[in-house]
Amino acid sequence: MVAHRHPAFATPRVFAPVITPFTKDLRIDAPRFVAFCRWLVGQGAGLALFGTNSEANSLGLTERHALLDDVIKAGVDPAHLLPGTGSCALPDAIALTRHACEAGCAGALMLPPFFYKGVSDDGLFAYYSDVIQAIGSDQLRVLLYHIPQFTGVPITHTLIERLITAYPRTVVGIKDSSGDWANTEAMLRKFPGFAVFPASEALLGKALPLGAAGCISATANIQPQAIASLLNATTLEERAVWEGKVATVRLAVQAQPMIPALKHIVAHFANDESWTRVRPPLTPMNPAQSGALLQQLQALDFSMPAMATLATVAA
């Protein structure tokens, strides 16, 4: 079935699932977060705030609410924002999604409720449907979030088809974090127009010709410009060069626990140790791990440009 390609997702884009800095007592460090968001936008990335790599589910409802406000108040155009708003609890999902919609965000990226396992498509349809109807706005754009390795609750093609049929102007896309190319490919072929974001930039070479909407990718936190260049490449040769550059960095980071690794890299280039903090149940990298990772990146001539602005803003 042909879905409606929403203009907000007409041109392939890269979104960073923005990592979240914490203060010493593990509160959200809003000034550092906002500064980093501005840096990412300056580097050509959209902001998938409150994603898996943002430790979103380790943040409280009111924390997420306030932080989105902080980012917008700081002058970031809401058209760049794709906040995660799914939650196990329907009222929380409604509150977060409504807030994203009213703030004028490009869309809301919605996890399914992920505590119960083996739930039916009927139950998941009811969940998404209840959120959409509670908000009742033609400005709402929902993107589904398929990440079964964490949720244990897959978004099936049957569910997608039911949601697109019922809400063609609202349910406009999906992030497929399964890493299962067969699934991404099948969705791209089955639902032309639907904004499909594959698991990482590694799949763009195959996904873009089939109409992928870009990517929402962990390493967009540290190499947004390179991924944007990959997306904007006008020749196959140019694309291949960027793919190679981007891949070597991705492979180095992927070999480590992803979130602590991203935070260590940002801490290093921002010269700001506080970025290394994570909330339990995650744990920071040990110095041996992080030292080895940074050496590896140095050997690749990797750097994050213009990070000095972060220190200024966050000071």
Add this chain to the structure above:
Amino acid sequence: MVAHRHPAFATPRVFAPVITPFTKDLRIDAPRFVAFCRWLVGQGAGLALFGTNSEANSLGLTERHALLDDVIKAGVDPAHLLPGTGSCALPDAIALTRHACEAGCAGALMLPPFFYKGVSDDGLFAYYSDVIQAIGSDQLRVLLYHIPQFTGVPITHTLIERLITAYPRTVVGIKDSSGDWANTEAMLRKFPGFAVFPASEALLGKALPLGAAGCISATANIQPQAIASLLNATTLEERAVWEGKVATVRLAVQAQPMIPALKHIVAHFANDESWTRVRPPLTPMNPAQSGALLQQLQALDFSMPAMATLATVAA
């Protein structure tokens, strides 16, 4: 290692993971909930509010907060209460656990954070430790909640040992919902004094002689008095009779989706259809399913006594 058996859990008890009624628009129906809580206490059960069978993770933070207050305001002795207070987000877990502690509850039953998988014992220790230290009260009693089939995050014996060692007066027990008797037995033998609640009353025959603290069991919502009688049996013969009675009901209910089934049974005996509602992603039973279940229970001469009081209070 010998753990401290807290007086609150000295005598084996049955706790019901109280099912949660909803209004037509899926808000929490506090009056019905409170009436049912009073009925359960009258039947000899403690109240494990906000458990898996309570759809706790489908309830918002403020909803859980307010509902605990409602129960206590209605005159239920907090010594009967063992609310679930775990959450993926540390600040939410702290807020809920502090509230339970300040309200004088018997304990707080804490899920691990359950979004991320493959997390380390170090990370889980930090999570529980941060909650305990943030509250900083010698009135706090934490029971761990091991339900890996839903969380994907097991509570290992190494973690238990670390927590008991660090917080011997605070980390006082565990609910083992894995259904893996080998695990329950190992904990009972390894940690004498630790208040171990096996997955269901079906395991009490084996668990009580090893020092189990009782059970927190789904069907305690519908047969609290029978399970209490099982716990209080003074002879093996008496216990065997109650075990048989309780098991036939459990087997009938277990064959169905548990939460919708429990709600249908309560709806039937309270003569109050509104009890059948569930929040997405759960779905209600269809009439054929629920009809068959009720017939099966009728054939067992099953009934819930004194449920008329519910209708009165909730009217």
